[in-house]
Amino acid sequence: MYEQIKLLDYLATRRSVPAFQMCEPGPSKSELEDILKLAVRVPDHGKLAPWRFIVYRGDRRAEIGEALLSMALVKRPDLSEDMIAVERSRFTRAPVVIGVVSTASAHAKVPEWEQVMSAGAVCINVLMAANAHGYVANWLSEWFAFDSDAFPLLGIQPGERVAGFIHMGSTTFPITERPRPSLDDVVTWVGGDD
Template identity: 75%
Template sequence: MKNDIKLIDYLASRRSVPAFQMCEPGPDRAELEAILTLAIRVPDHGKLAPWRFVVYQGEERRIIGEELLRLALEKNPELSEEMIAVERSRFTRAPVVVGVISKAAPHTKIPEWEQIMSAGAVCLNLLMAANAHGYVSNWLSEWFAFDDRAHDLLGVAPDEKVAGFIHIGSTTFPITERPRPNLDDIVSWRGAES
């Protein structure tokens, strides 16, 4: 993706690439910092920054994959060889994985729901910022985002939740379109027609 593409053209063609279709190269430290700097430019009522990032890269991704496999086998010792390979590769499919961690909590003025939506906005901005830097990306959550046994391994505190794992890398696969909802099925018009 070129950096000079017009925003409207980008939005008309924005597409996630499956993590298993990603490869090297991924962004380096300077690019990641630039991507994260763009990602935090989201609506944030009360300026709480009710989210944070954990960047997983290098050998750490393989170590996490082995631990996630161990946890998966504890739950289901009868995993197929195919599923063992899937569990082992959860964090090695893309060169970089960024965990977006929601710190949403009760607040006297800012509803917790708004804080959660702000974390979702960070996830989407992170996808778009990675694309703007010439990388492909995908927002996943997967079972371990909701399994407290994995949270310490992933750097998630007991009072936090995972908003998503953003996989960032390159691809050699063609980027294809998928079906989108028909506006007639999802839009209700109220008031005068313009």
């Protein structure tokens, strides 16, 4: 019962922290392994594991940011100085970025949509496992998640899709609440009187 109350408290206050508000320290390699072991415990019809992880750490993050900036400038040569700084820092805002890659594909028994939803479930589990280890996290999809020209740089194979990039680290900012949907707007009751 004690654990149930703690989990309910966590779910009632769970909140993502913006990546630009993150700082060191981030999770160590062993903590990341523990986080990912928890993350894979998701619904997975057919036991296909239709997703994989790419962990971006260290100096490689800055190199990726420079390459993404170059790609962005080709597409939009009139980028403002502020946007140049944003593009350059895409992978350095947080100490660790985990790419969650959907490997969903046609299957005789498991619809591709179920495989895609399993990748989404992995993303939320990464967030919750990072929080359980004392880190803040944020699930983002940026322009390069949908740009196949960026995929080789990011380690994404042909036919794969990005479910999201999970940024994680620490923060010195207060974690504030944001508006949530009213149940009246998102729930339809079918049957039952109570």
